[in-house]
Amino acid sequence: MLDFCIYLLYRAGTGLVRLLPLPLLFSCGQLGGLLAWILSRKYRTLALHNLHIAFSGEKSEHELRRLTRRHFQQLGANLLCSAKLGSMPLDKIAAHVSLENADLVHREVRAGRGVVVILSHLGNWELFAHFFPRVVDYAPLGTIFQSLSNRYIDAHVRIQRARAGVRLFDRRDGFSGPIALLRDGGVIGILADQHAGDHGLWTPFFGRLASTTPLPALLARRAHASLMHAAVYTEGRGRWRMVFTGKIETQEQSVPELTASANQGIADQIRQAPEDWFWVHNRWKTPRPNFLLPKYKRGVYLPADSILKPFRILIRSTNWLGDSVISAAGVRAIKRGRPDAHITIAAPAKIAPVWKLVPEVDEILPLPSRSLFSTAKLLRKQPAFDVAILFPNSLRSALEVWLAGIPRRVGYRGHSRAWLLNQIVPEPKWRGPIRHQVHHYLHLAEAVGADLAVLPEPATPRAITLSSPIKIGLCPGAEYGPTKRWLPERFAEAAAAVSAQRPVQ
Numbered sequence: 001m002l003d004f005c006i007y008l009l010y011r012a013g014t015g016l017v018r019l020l021p022l023p024l025l026f027s028c029g030q031l032g033g034l035l036a037w038i039l040s041r042k043y044r045t046l047a048l049h050n051l052h053i054a055f056s057g058e059k060s061e062h063e064l065r066r067l068t069r070r071h072f073q074q075l076g077a078n079l080l081c082s083a084k085l086g087s088m089p090l091d092k093i094a095a096h097v098s099l100e101n102a103d104l105v106h107r108e109v110r111a112g113r114g115v116v117v118i119l120s121h122l123g124n125w126e127l128f129a130h131f132f133p134r135v136v137d138y139a140p141l142g143t144i145f146q147s148l149s150n151r152y153i154d155a156h157v158r159i160q161r162a163r164a165g166v167r168l169f170d171r172r173d174g175f176s177g178p179i180a181l182l183r184d185g186g187v188i189g190i191l192a193d194q195h196a197g198d199h200g201l202w203t204p205f206f207g208r209l210a211s212t213t214p215l216p217a218l219l220a221r222r223a224h225a226s227l228m229h230a231a232v233y234t235e236g237r238g239r240w241r242m243v244f245t246g247k248i249e250t251q252e253q254s255v256p257e258l259t260a261s262a263n264q265g266i267a268d269q270i271r272q273a274p275e276d277w278f279w280v281h282n283r284w285k286t287p288r289p290n291f292l293l294p295k296y297k298r299g300v301y302l303p304a305d306s307i308l309k310p311f312r313i314l315i316r317s318t319n320w321l322g323d324s325v326i327s328a329a330g331v332r333a334i335k336r337g338r339p340d341a342h343i344t345i346a347a348p349a350k351i352a353p354v355w356k357l358v359p360e361v362d363e364i365l366p367l368p369s370r371s372l373f374s375t376a377k378l379l380r381k382q383p384a385f386d387v388a389i390l391f392p393n394s395l396r397s398a399l400e401v402w403l404a405g406i407p408r409r410v411g412y413r414g415h416s417r418a419w420l421l422n423q424i425v426p427e428p429k430w431r432g433p434i435r436h437q438v439h440h441y442l443h444l445a446e447a448v449g450a451d452l453a454v455l456p457e458p459a460t461p462r463a464i465t466l467s468s469p470i471k472i473g474l475c476p477g478a479e480y481g482p483t484k485r486w487l488p489e490r491f492a493e494a495a496a497a498v499s500a501q502r503p504v505q
Contacts, residue, residue: 436484
């Protein structure tokens with residue numbers, strides 16, 4: 001019943017919109033977008049965050065904030081105009097759209113080849129369903145879509161998109177239909193610029209790893225079809241420009257290579273009119289629970305010339321020297337979890353130097369021994385972290401990263417701190433013989449996606465080169481029980497290895 005009521009409101013709103021001319025609707029949409037920019041702090045923050053990822057170092061903070069406002073205005077205008085375009089006669093829509101490089105599509109279709117067109121949420125992207133059939137009116141056309149949650153609105157949107165003769169293929173029905181259409185010399189349009197979730201390929205987008213659909217590349221390869229980009233740019237009040245770009249060569253490239261090329265092509269389009277893209281979508285979403293990437297089906301693909309922007313991970317070290325040494329294996333596992341991982345260790349100043357011995361650590365942040373707020377302030381001064389992983393179970397360590405505003409905070413439930421974490425790792429269950437404390441930290445790494453099966457061995461210590469006689473002390477004890485004690489035979493092996501290098505006492 002609620003869905004139907006929402007549908008009625010939707011139809012009433014779209015009915016009112018249809019009464020107004022496009023230029024006036026465009027201006028009203030700009031005003032509505034400006035109000036949304038003022039009132040919606042959540043989406044304003046998300047859009048600015050995404051723009052920082054894409055253009056950090058290229059545009060100033062003032063330019064990025066101005067671009068955020070312009071984006072809201074442009075998005076409001078295009079969304080409102082889309083509601084009217086869906087009901088306008090197709091021949092009248094053509095008066096509002098200019099076309100560039102359509103011969104690129106005609107050349108492929110007339111040669112008997114199917115074409116996969118890579119689309120993006122740029123400008124008034126719904127125009128493809130309404131206007132593109134006029135461009136290629138002699139070949140079968142289709143698009144792949146995902147159903148809307150409201151079945152009544154979904155049915156209405158399907159009717160609007162299909163009225164020009166475009167076949168709609170639901171993702172849930174598989175891809176045999178789209179492949180058959182392509183093999184018949186048809187054209188398929190696919191929106192390929194959204195977060196693809198757990199089934200995507202992790203490849204760079206504006207230099208930052210993003211889960212990307214490989215569907216355009218898969219269809220092009222399987223159907224032996226051509227692959228090319230298209231975009232819609234906003235040209236003015238109620239006017240748009242549809243542009244096609246040259247095809248991507250598919251024969252010599254793998255699906256991951258083609259997917260990375262698709263991302264690069266979309267990024268190039270966005271740079272031409274950044275205010276036109278859909279920045280309020282969480283394109284670089286940090287997945288839950290596995291933000292480390294080895295366990296994903298399609299894995300990671302990096303083009304040869306890739307320069308990645310860092311995925312910044314803050315690891316809050318334990319407060320004790322022995323525990324820090326024990327947790328180093330967990331840090332190594334986390335570092336190996338993604339090629340863009342930048343590891344910062346935050347540790348009490350008195351033990352921070354021990355982390356210089358761990359090559360997987362990129363940066364060390366000695367923490368002041370003063371108040372909690374001093375630590376939080378120090379963390380806030382650093383370049384923004386994507387994730388904080390807490391090795392201690394203390395309430396204070398959780399308060400530190402919460403006050404610092406780090407968006408993903410991971411750790412065990414700990415002492416009365418569950419409300420401060422947004423990814424709680426269950427304590428490992430173990431019924432066998434007593435396990436070493438190292439597994440406590442390795443379990444944290446595994447819980448966020450690390451593959452412990454390929455955990456590297458620690459680096460080999462450098463040979464002793466001192467010229468004077470030395471004495472070595474072995475400390476085989478541990479204050480808090482056997483889980484933190486190294487095995488006696490390991491001490492013996494270490495002593496024998498050192499003694500083999502030179503005489504020692």
